[in-house]
Amino acid sequence: MEIKGSVSVPPLDALAVRTLRRRLLRWFAAFQRDLPWRKTRDPYAIWISEVMLQQTQVATVIPYYNRFLIQLPDIKTLANADIEAVLALWAGLGYYRRAHQMHRAAREILVKHDGQLPSRFAELLRLPGFGPYTAGAVGSIAFGQRVPAVDGNVLRVMTRILADNRNIRAPETQREFRAAAQDWLPSRRVGAFNQALMELGATICTVRNPQCRICPLNAVCRSFQTGTPMQYPVRTRRETRRHLYLAAIFVVSDRNQVLMARRPSAGLWAGLWELPSLEVSGSAGPPGDRWAMQMGRELGIVLRHPQPVKRINHTLTHREITVWIYAGMVPGRRDRGHHSSVRAAIRVPASGLWDHYADIQWMVDPHQLPLSVLAKKQLAAVQAPERRTVRPDEI
DNA sequence: GATCCGTGGAC
DNA sequence: TGTCCAAGGAT
Numbered sequence: 001m002e003i004k005g006s007v008s009v010p011p012l013d014a015l016a017v018r019t020l021r022r023r024l025l026r027w028f029a030a031f032q033r034d035l036p037w038r039k040t041r042d043p044y045a046i047w048i049s050e051v052m053l054q055q056t057q058v059a060t061v062i063p064y065y066n067r068f069l070i071q072l073p074d075i076k077t078l079a080n081a082d083i084e085a086v087l088a089l090w091a092g093l094g095y096y097r098r099a100h101q102m103h104r105a106a107r108e109i110l111v112k113h114d115g116q117l118p119s120r121f122a123e124l125l126r127l128p129g130f131g132p133y134t135a136g137a138v139g140s141i142a143f144g145q146r147v148p149a150v151d152g153n154v155l156r157v158m159t160r161i162l163a164d165n166r167n168i169r170a171p172e173t174q175r176e177f178r179a180a181a182q183d184w185l186p187s188r189r190v191g192a193f194n195q196a197l198m199e200l201g202a203t204i205c206t207v208r209n210p211q212c213r214i215c216p217l218n219a220v221c222r223s224f225q226t227g228t229p230m231q232y233p234v235r236t237r238r239e240t241r242r243h244l245y246l247a248a249i250f251v252v253s254d255r256n257q258v259l260m261a262r263r264p265s266a267g268l269w270a271g272l273w274e275l276p277s278l279e280v281s282g283s284a285g286p287p288g289d290r291w292a293m294q295m296g297r298e299l300g301i302v303l304r305h306p307q308p309v310k311r312i313n314h315t316l317t318h319r320e321i322t323v324w325i326y327a328g329m330v331p332g333r334r335d336r337g338h339h340s341s342v343r344a345a346i347r348v349p350a351s352g353l354w355d356h357y358a359d360i361q362w363m364v365d366p367h368q369l370p371l372s373v374l375a376k377k378q379l380a381a382v383q384a385p386e387r388r389t390v391r392p393d394e395i
Numbered sequence: 396g397a398t399c400c401g402t403g404g405a406c
Numbered sequence: 407t408g409t410c411c412a413a414g415g416a417t
Binding site: 055056057059060092093094095096097098169170171172207208239267268269270314315316317318319372373374 | 400
């Protein structure tokens, strides 16, 4: 087994860098895609787009971006909005920490920067949710600062041009590519240059089937010259997904309200709502009645012959999730209409569920809440019209 | 440095 | 059905 080389390669010479700048900018001017965030110079709008685009494809972002800017058109509006409203606009996009951090950053900008995004890279970098990429992108695109914006696209383009086989997952490698990208920057039109590198990666220098024959940079691309573009970039393999088993309860009151729980403000699906659920020990089959009974007891709810009415599977980058949904029934007197909170209504001792969740509420229309995709799957499974809603007293 | 954090597109 | 991986950041 040969040890993979991980030695840094020689940089492009000055002539090649000048050629690259000229050809890339010319190509970008002619062929760039028509995207919503390219129609504005508003730093706030550019910021929103950059955060949404983190690890998220362009086509997915566009509708979210448009809705978000209509509802929250400026920093002050965002800062003064409830986090619940921000999450509602984010629901379905994933990585909900981004929404929380953007909200916090807006408030910080209001207090510390007089409501204006700072223009300097170092100050942007201090804001919540701003890393080297986002600070570079906003700094260069919105403010013309001469700083690189190195994302996954740029890493792919650069490793192919340089034929550099170092692991791009390593932070040190990424730092060195940011330094190299800094050297590639022209003295002006830096925002266009950074976007052009990303655009090339997104449309020409793609992961699969790169279009090298029409690439404006093929004359300066080492991997094209050796016919090896598909060997780049090199990255260490991800660890395999771990399996997570959950038991959830679907409880409908005699007023047709559904019991919903709001997740804590950190961690998985931070701040979003779902059916109350507990992690159960790993097993391929349904975990058994006792989990549902336990949840019922903790919530002060009678579960009559609880059965797993549905199984949901959901895959995340790092997790494979199986949710067994149990149906439950509420005691006749529990819903008197003047309690907004279950905790107030039924006086339960401190328990796992109450400690875990930020809130638990009865909801007539759970879809009004910010829901994760998994939560929507849960509701769709138990409320699917063609399957007829499973009522607790029917099991 | 390794791990966590979502979802959907592409193949 | 499985795998990879997107305009990454925080811990």
